[in-house]
Amino acid sequence: MRTSTPTAFNSSLSVLAASILAACGGSGSSPTPPAAQAGVTINGVVTATHFTPGSATDPTIAAAYYQGAKVCVDANGNGVCDASENPVTTDANGKFTLTVPANAALIADIGTTATNTASGASVASRDVLRASLDQVIEQAGGVVISPLSSEVVRLTEANNTTYAVEKQNVATRIGVSLANVLADVNVVTGADQTAMLAESKPLDNRFTYAITKLDRGDLYPDALAVPGGDPRLTGLANVTLATAPAGADSRARITFVQSQQAAFNVEGIPRYDNIFVVMLENKGTKTILNSPNAPKINALLQSGNQLNSYYATGNPSEPNYTALGGADDFGISDDSQWNCDATGANAVQDLPVPDNTQPGLASSPFATTCTQAAAVNHNIIGRPNLFNALTSAGLTWRTYSESMNPGQDFRTDSVTDPAVIALDNLYAPGTLAGNATTVGTSGLTLPLPAGLYKTKHHPGMAYQNVRSAPEWKYNNRTMGGGQWDAVLTASSTAYAVPAGYNIDQLGTDLAAGKIGALNFVMPDQCDDMHGITLQGTVGGSATKVTASDCTGSAIITRGDNYVDALVKTIEASPIWNNPQKRVAIVVMFDEGTATSGFNSCCGWNVSNSSVAQPLKQNADGSFSVDTTINNYTKGNRGHGESIFGILTNQTSAPKGISDNDAYSHFSLVRTFQDMFQLADPSVEGSYMNRSKYTEHFIAVNILNLPEYAGSADTHFDSVRPINHAWVAPATYTQKQSSDVTVPAQIGPDAKQTNVWALK
Numbered sequence: 210m211r212t213s214t215p216t217a218f219n220s221s222l223s224v225l226a227a228s229i230l231a232a233c234g235g236s237g238s239s240p241t242p243p244a245a246q247a248g249v250t251i252n253g254v255v256t257a258t259h260f261t262p263g264s265a266t267d268p269t270i271a272a273a274y275y276q277g278a279k280v281c282v283d284a285n286g287n288g289v290c291d292a293s294e295n296p297v298t299t300d301a302n303g304k305f306t307l308t309v310p311a312n313a314a315l316i317a318d319i320g321t322t323a324t325n326t327a328s329g330a331s332v333a334s335r336d337v338l339r340a341s342l343d344q345v346i347e348q349a350g351g352v353v354i355s356p357l358s359s360e361v362v363r364l365t366e367a368n369n370t371t372y373a374v375e376k377q378n379v380a381t382r383i384g385v386s387l388a389n390v391l392a393d394v395n396v397v398t399g400a401d402q403t404a405m406l407a408e409s410k411p412l413d414n415r416f417t418y419a420i421t422k423l424d425r426g427d428l429y430p431d432a433l434a435v436p437g438g439d440p441r442l443t444g445l446a447n448v449t450l451a452t453a454p455a456g457a458d459s460r461a462r463i464t465f466v467q468s469q470q471a472a473f474n475v476e477g478i479p480r481y482d483n484i485f486v487v488m489l490e491n492k493g494t495k496t497i498l499n500s501p502n503a504p505k506i507n508a509l510l511q512s513g514n515q516l517n518s519y520y521a522t523g524n525p526s527e528p529n530y531t532a533l534g535g536a537d538d539f540g541i542s543d544d545s546q547w548n549c550d551a552t553g554a555n556a557v558q559d560l561p562v563p564d565n566t567q568p569g570l571a572s573s574p575f576a577t578t579c580t581q582a583a584a585v586n587h588n589i590i591g592r593p594n595l596f597n598a599l600t601s602a603g604l605t606w607r608t609y610s611e612s613m614n615p616g617q618d619f620r621t622d623s624v625t626d627p628a629v630i631a632l633d634n635l636y637a638p639g640t641l642a643g644n645a646t647t648v649g650t651s652g653l654t655l656p657l658p659a660g661l662y663k664t665k666h667h668p669g670m671a672y673q674n675v676r677s678a679p680e681w682k683y684n685n686r687t688m689g690g691g692q693w694d695a696v697l698t699a700s701s702t703a704y705a706v707p708a709g710y711n712i713d714q715l716g717t718d719l720a721a722g723k724i725g726a727l728n729f730v731m732p733d734q735c736d737d738m739h740g741i742t743l744q745g746t747v748g749g750s751a752t753k754v755t756a757s758d759c760t761g762s763a764i765i766t767r768g769d770n771y772v773d774a775l776v777k778t779i780e781a782s783p784i785w786n787n788p789q790k791r792v793a794i795v796v797m798f799d800e801g802t803a804t805s806g807f808n809s810c811c812g813w814n815v816s817n818s819s820v821a822q823p824l825k826q827n828a829d830g831s832f833s834v835d836t837t838i839n840n841y842t843k844g845n846r847g848h849g850e851s852i853f854g855i856l857t858n859q860t861s862a863p864k865g866i867s868d869n870d871a872y873s874h875f876s877l878v879r880t881f882q883d884m885f886q887l888a889d890p891s892v893e894g895s896y897m898n899r900s901k902y903t904e905h906f907i908a909v910n911i912l913n914l915p916e917y918a919g920s921a922d923t924h925f926d927s928v929r930p931i932n933h934a935w936v937a938p939a940t941y942t943q944k945q946s947s948d949v950t951v952p953a954q955i956g957p958d959a960k961q962t963n964v965w966a967l968k
Contacts, residue, residue, distance in 0.1 A: 248310060251345060253352030254303040255280065255317040255338065256394050258410045259327035260603045265679045267723075268603045270406040272395040273327030274303025279318040280354065282309055288337050288423055288465035290318035301326065314342045314362070317354045335424060336417040337465075341365065343372035344391060353393045356412035357405065361391065363469050382482070382789035383408045384722065410603040415480070415886055419472035422891075428460035429467045431890045432905070434477030435460065436961070438924075438935045439905055447908040451938060452924035476890050477932035478883035479967050481791040485779055486533075487730045488666065489768060490526065490739035493802035493948040494850045501642040502765040505773035506854070509796060513856040514866040514964035516931065518945055520873040521800035524848040526739075527587075527665040529799040529874060532845075533729075534668035534675070535594035536878035536900035536928075537823065540585050540844040544665045547620075547676075549579035550839070551588035558590075559620070560677045567617070568624045568703050585840045590673045593897035595878060596684075597674055598887045599727060607725035608669065609688035609715040612661035612733035615697060616704035619685040620676060622663050626703040629657035631693045633745070634758050634767065641766045648763055653754050655745035657693050661733035666799075668729055684725070689713025690774060691733060719782035726885055730775065735759040738768035738798075772796060776856065785858045791967065796854040803849025803946040818842055821916035826894040834913050845899070849946040861968040868933050869958050871944045875899045875928040883930050884965075902928045933963045 257273040281296035283289070290296035296318065299305045303326065307315070319336040339362045340354045357379060364375040380390040389401045397405060432439050440458035442448045463471065473480045494517075497503050498510075521529050527545070528538035548557045581587075599606045614623045633653035641648050669675035689712055691697070698710055711717055718724045734741045735758070743756040758767045776794055779785055785792050821842050825835035853872075879900040882888040888895040893906050904927030907917050920926050925944050929935060936957050937943065943954040 248308050249312055251305075251307045251309065251312070251315070251352055252350060253280075253305055253307075253315075253340075253348070253354060254393055254395075255299050255305065255319070256303060256353060256355040256409075257325050257327070258356070258394075258406055258413060258603075259325055260410055262601065263679050266683050267605055267680075268407075268410070268600070270410050270603060271327045272402065272406060273325050274395065275299055275317065275319050275323050275332070276301050276303060276326055277320075277323035278303075278305075279320070280305040280307055280315060281318065282307075282313040283316045283465075286465055288316070288318075288420065288468070290316065299323075312342060312345050315340045315345060315352065315354060334417050335420050336413065337420050338413075338416060339363075341372050344376075348391070351393075353391055355391070355394065356409040356416060357394075358391050359416055359469075360412050363473070366466060367470055367473075378789045381787065384787075411886070414602055415472040416469065418886060418889070419468040421889070422463055422471060423465055423468040425891070427463045427468070427471075427891055428458070429463035429471060430460070430474075431471065431476045433890065433903065433930055434474075434932060434934050436934055436936060439903070439927075441905050442908065445905070445908050447911045447923065448904065449921070449923045451941065452922065472886065475883040475886055476879075476930040477934055477963060478880055478930050479791070479965055480886070481793055481884055481965075483724055483726060483728065483784060483790065483792045484795065484881070484884070485724075485728045485730050485793070486795045486797065487732075487772060487775060488530075488737065489732070489772070489796070489798045490666075490734070490737045491800060491802070492738055492765070492798050492851060493946075494852050495948045495950060496802060497765070497798075497852050500765065502762050503769040505769045506796060506852075509772070509776060509856060510852065510854045511865070513854055513864060515855065515868070516853040516872055516964065517867050517869045518850055518871045518943060519797070519853040520850055520871060520946070521798075521848040522874050523844060523846050524800055525665075526663075526799050527671070528844055529848075530666055530668045531589070531671045532874040532899075533799075533878065534596065534670075534672060535589070535592055535898050536875045536896075537592070537898035538844040539589055539592070539671075539838050540583075540841040541587060541671070542583075542585065542843045542846070543581040545579045545581045545585075545587055546577050547587045547664060547671050549577055549581060549587045550584050551586060555586045555588050555590050557588055558673060558677065563618055563620060567621075568614075583840045583843055585843060586838070587671055588673055589671045592672065592674075594669065594672045594675060595727065595881055595887075595897075596669045596672065597678065598882070598897065599725075599885060600678060600680060602885065602887060604727075604885055605684070605725040606727045606729075607684050607686055607718070608667060608729045608731060609686050610662050610667070610731045610733075611688045611736060612657075612691040612693060612697075613687050614657075614662075614703045615701045615706040615710045615712070617662075619667070619682070620664060620670070623659065623661050624703050625659040626657040626701055628702045629693050629697055629700045630654050630745075631657075631696065633756050634692065636758065636763070636766065641763055648757055650747060650754055650756070652747045653745050653756065654747070655692070655743055655756055657697070658741060658743055660741055661691075661735065662731075663734060666731055666734075666737070666739075686714035686718070687712055688715040688730060688732075690771060690778075691736070716778065719779065719784060722784055724784060727881060732768070732771055732775070735764065736768055736771040738764050740764050780856075780858075788858070788860070790858070792858045793965070794856040796852075796856075798851035798853075801849030801851040801946060801948055803948040817916045817918055818846070821845070821914075823898065824910060824913055830894070832894070832910050832913060847946075849948045855964050857965075857967075859967050863960075863962050863966050863968075866960055866962045866964050866966075867958065868931070868962075868964050869943050869954050870929070870933060870935060870937070871925055872931050873928065875902065876931055879928055880931045880965075900928055902926075904929075931964060933958075933961055936961060 279290035279296035281290035281294040438454035522532040635649035743759040824832040
């Protein structure tokens with residue numbers, strides 16, 4: 210990048226040279242007069258990505274350049290190529306040539322007059338990318354300013370490390386050669402290019418968001434990451450004074466460097482690369498915590514971090530899974546199939562239309578079994594959810610389900626297949642809560658029963674726009690470990706088995722590194738502790754014998770063993786063992802078991818629930834009541850507490866943290882939106898459905914939220930990210946439901962540490 214021809218500079222470049230010298234730690238002596246100073250010419254490109262929606266597989270991301278971007282030395286560090294910094298503009302191939310007094314770090318200021326060469330469209334929102342001084346020196350002759358180069362700069366600042374260290378770390382994290390990781394993605398080929406593009410897209414999302422925060426003058430940090438509580442609540446009406454933060458808001462306007470760090474730590478939730486959510490069923494905290502039937506899950510809780518006061522949204526399963534997918538149960542309070550009462554504007558519009566020649570599809574679109582007493586629509590149309598949001602951001606998701614019929618439609622429950630037979634599981638003496646004899650029946654053969662996979666246990670199933678998304682079929686996958694795995698494919702008769710059918714796509718994807726950013730992992734109804742009647746025969750007898758490990762306390766041990774094996778499988782994968790990838794496993798239950806006490810997930814005043822309605826955002830940004838959801842008042846009633854454990858592959862992360870704050874499925878959805886940068890804390894309406902209902906949002910909109918009127922504790926009303934930023938007052942009694950027998954905690958936790966913390 211150095212040229213051999215010295216260049217004379219005007220007075221403005223002399224000022225720039227002095228700024229660069231000062232920024233690099235030079236002495237306070239006068240700079241060399243312009244006429245005697247040699248210049249440096251830096252050539253390079255500014256690269257871009259272009260995301261095309263509508264892929265039936267993983268997101269389609271193409272390499273591109275930015276035309277019309279400004280490139281300069283940001284001498285004052287304000288994240289803008291000021292006129293005084295003599296920026297140059299990239300051409301139609303993203304190229305620039307910049308002459309400066311000396312090598313220096315660069316920024317590309319990509320304004321809305323710039324265009325993406327792959328799409329020809331103007332940039333929608335200002336973005337700023339960076340290249341470090343070390344990179345400028347290293348890439349002599351052709352500096353590449355890209356999202357990846359920007360990430361290397363950000364990491365050196367965040368970790369107080371060096372360019373060489375963080376360049377290697379980024380290469381290791383995404384599995385790209387060191388030679389290519391900061392090269393021009395447009396000329397790199399093969400697997401390296403694919404990996405670079407897959408990482409560059411979400412990085413560019415983050416850096417664009419960082420500049421949004423900078424340009425609008427956000428305060429730092431985000432309000433719900435401030436220790437002690439949301440500073441916006443001070444002096445605000447409709448807030449319980451005992452839980453409102455004291456004192457004035459001490460935050461200052463965010464700086465350029467702070468904005469880039471904040472974009473990777475939204476509301477105090479750090480960016481993770483991959484999350485596995487292992488879903489279990491129908492067990493409250495009291496049933497599992499310290500249970501001799503679940504020693505392995507309890508060991509996982511002790512080795513990782515946990516939430517001690519995590520609330521469901523309702524009972525039975527379907528409302529909870531729907532809430533996990535989109536932060537509301539929309540009035541659903543039963544397990545009826547997702548197309549029940551789907552009429553009129555909410556009629557099922559699935560594409561592709563189901564094949565009604567297959568089992569379970571005797572009518573089109575589907576045969577229904579509807580048991581709900583009220584006319585509650587189970588087909589949710591047009592509502593935001595995690596699945597669509599991840600896809601729209603160029604990120605990936607997966608659901609992995611166990612014990613599927615080979616070839617079945619994921620939109621139907623699995624069916625029985627008498628030809629698929631396995632032996633009963635046997636548990637040795639002592640393995641089940643100290644049992645003295647073997648548990649199980651020797652020689653008991655068990656045909657594959659119906660309903661091992663249930664659509665009610667799928668977080669995306671109720672959402673029409675998820676089921677009809679192009680990636681739906683590709684992203685719904687199988688998971689091994691089931692009792693019938695060994696014979697399921699070879700003996701299956703219920704469906705035509707597809708060629709090359711893989712009964713354990715999770716195992717294959719883990720080995721290949723093709724898992725999603727967010728992965729819901731769904732054991733079958735025996736392995737998830739839900740339970741079904743599982744019957745077979747011994748020898749040639751016609752007498753039906755019921756398997757003992759799919760009911761009662763034995764099912765807890767069965768689930769405990771399955772979770773242990775599943776966690777070990779994930780922890781043995783290359784993804785988990787890549788120290789530069791941030792990976793976590795969540796072990797959680799859909800609901801608790803309480804029937805009285807503080808069961809509601811977020812403090813809503815049940816006595817006022819008959820007038821509850823969700824809110825919709827109007828064109829002017831205000832919110833008003835949305836009356837379009839039939840029988841909305843039936844939902845969001847809560848069902849007590851259940852355990853929630855978090856394991857991380859980060860060796861430097863704090864372990865043994867117990868967060869006693871009250872959280873919910875809605876809190877978890879908000880946390881995932883922050884973790885994957887799917888929403889903006891300064892735009893409350895950007896959060897989906899009830900995950901926008903923070904204490905601040907409730908207080909401001911209380912006139913349209915009568916279900917919260919008269920609540921004794923507005924802190925419990927709030928939906929907060931799971932970051933442990935709120936500090937309970939010394940006299941505050943923590944909430945807990947009736948299925949927890951330990952005394953309620955008074956005051957804050959001993960450790961006020963974020964369970965997602967990385968160090």
